[in-house]
Amino acid sequence: MKVERLTPIEYRDLILPQGYSVSKESLWLFTDEENTFRREVRAFLDKEIAPMTHQFEKNNVYPRKALKLIAKRGYVSYPFPKEWGGLNEGNGVTKDLIVSEELAAVSPVTSTARVANMLCGIPICRFGTDYLKEKYLRPILSGEKIGAIVITEPQVGSDTARMQTTAVRSGDYYLLNGEKRFITNCGEAEVNTTFAITDKSAHPHKGMSCFVVEKEMEGFEVVEHYELLGMKGARNGLMRFNNIRVPKENLVGRENEGFRILLDELDIERTVIAGEAIGHARRAYEIALEYSLLRVQFHQPISNFEAVSFKLAEMNTKIEAARLLALRAARLIDAGKPASKESAQAKLFATNMSVEVCNEALQVLGGIGYTTKFPVEQYYRDARMMKIAGGTTEILTYLIAREIISDANKKRREIKTSA
Ligand SMILES: Cc1cc2nc3c(=O)[nH]c(=O)nc-3n(C[C@H](O)[C@H](O)[C@H](O)COP(=O)(O)OP(=O)(O)OC[C@H]3O[C@@H](n4cnc5c(N)ncnc54)[C@H](O)[C@@H]3O)c2cc1C
Incomplete structure (x- = not known):
């Protein structure tokens, strides 16, 4: 009797490169420039990021090094204008979609941390002052700093408008109090784009504001890190704001424009x-x-x-x-x-x-x-x-x-x- 194979198939026996299954027809819908971009992203990720991914999964290592390399390469910058260190030429979100697909295929945890980092910058870019863009957006795009987008709370998830974290104006500061949970990059992010209620008496859609909160501000506490089903290496947790004095300059957009x-x-x-x-x-x-x-x-x-x-x-x-x-x-x-x-x-x-x-x-x-x-x-x-x-x-x-x-x-x- 013929025996085809005595040894079991190992992962290393797979030889086709990742991404080979993306059909030509699917690529046809992207421009030539976007397809060249996809090939460059894939080559970079295979060379620089793929070799380090095993430590994220096996040793629960946070992918900070990978995030920095990715940002340095410009792969956080596509949805942002050139003026602030971005690379948008009119198809920034399409390019970010390409980066997302390619990175998630290589390292899901790096990808989810990168997306949270990028999303931290969106409100700052679209509503923030030049001061905020210079201080926080530019370093996020260059890879110098990591960001988080901070919305969800223990009592409020899907119903975001009814969040309970408050920011009360006191002179040149807002006093921030409350808890936020499930935050990606929790404790790692230096820059936290955070939503809080500034007018409790208003309709929830009209009483929310957005702030940039720094990890280093007094009263910023990481209470707990969650162990997740997947995304090993991610830092996701519960944070508490204990009377943080957030400078009024860190308000993103106008007061009560947060929703x-x-x-x-x-x-x-x-x-x-x-x-x-x-x-x-x-x-x-x-x-x-x-x-x-x-x-x-x-x-x-x-x-x-x-x-x-x-x-x-x-x-x-x-x-x-x-x-x-x-x-x-x-x-x-x-x-x-x-x-x-x-x-x-x-x-x-x-x-x-x-x-x-x-x-x-x-x-x-x-x-x-x-x-x-x-x-x-x-x-x-x-x-x-x-x-x-x-x-x-x-x-x-x-x-x-x-x-x-x-x-x-x-x-x-x-x-x-x-x-
Ligand atoms: C790994 C991970 C990373 C995350 N990262 C971030 C982050 O970076 N920043 C951040 O702010 N948040 C983050 N989140 C939070 C995430 O956005 C919330 O978990 C999500 O919005 C749901 O909120 P909840 O968990 O409180 O569930 P709930 O809102 O309590 O919902 C529980 C269930 O009820 C259902 N439900 C609720 N309301 C309705 C309705 N009206 N109709 C039908 N069904 C309904 C929901 O679909 C769900 O199935 C993250 C979550 C996870 C798991």
Whole structure:
């Protein structure tokens, strides 16, 4: 009897480079310049970041070194104008989407820390004074400092408008009190773009403000670091503000304008999280695809069995579909057009898809997929986060439903009036 292979397939037996599965048709929708950019990003990540990723996962090392290298290379800077150290040439969010996909495929934890860092800069850039941009934005973009976006609280998650952290004006300062939890880069970020209530008597949408809070300010306390299901190496925790004296110059935008500033940031956040989800799914899929070519059962590669190859076909189709939705949202934002529904759709679809694809990829590997010998189990755990952070699946579905129903009602009214 013929024996095909005596040794089990190892992760190192996989030889195709990451990203080989991105179809030419999918790339066709990006410009030549964006495709060249994607190749450069991938080459850089493979050379500089991939070799250090094992320490993040195995030894819970925070990816500070990787974040610095990435920022130095300019990969935090694309959504920002040149004036403040950015590199935006009109397609900044599209380029950030490319970075998100590529980095998440190589190192999910570095990617999630990079996105939080980048999001910390968005309110400062779009609403902050030149003083704030010089002091905080420029060092974030250059990699000198790390940032966090600080919204969620122990009592308030999805219902952000009802947050309880307060900032009370006292002379040249605001006195900041409250707790924030689940904050990515917690305790590592020197710059914390933080939302708090400045007018308790107003409607929640009209009484919130945004501040830059430094880790070094007196009264800034990290209470606890959470141990997460995935994203090993991440620093995510609970922070407390004990009467922090935040200088009035650190107010971002106008007082009580915070809810608008928060909403403004969400479209970019949801689009780039969609990009990360695509990266996770793509990597897990690529491992499963190649494994299926090597793994022989019943005298043939398992990719010959429809039960396996049809899974791969579905996975590939879903990844491509998610990329189209994310690209549409990015292009809209880059064009300065409203994209709240489109970015919510991109994140909703991509994050659901990613968990499904990572799950199916694990199934294609069989028992070995459930071990740590292949990183598919890691991508499966890491992908799960994306259905929660940046707006849960349920909240996004609700937002999309609200928009389509409101649009339909508006159209009905228009048709009736013109009839
Ligand atoms: C790994 C990780 C990283 C994060 N990073 C950050 C960060 O950097 N900064 C930050 O500020 N926050 C961060 N978050 C917080 C994240 O944004 C919140 O966890 C999320 O918004 C949900 O809030 P919650 O956990 O309090 O859940 P809740 O709001 O309590 O929701 C619990 C459940 O109820 C559902 N639900 C709530 N309201 C409704 C509704 N109206 N209709 C239907 N269903 C509803 C939710 O979908 C969810 O399933 C992070 C979270 C995680 C897990």
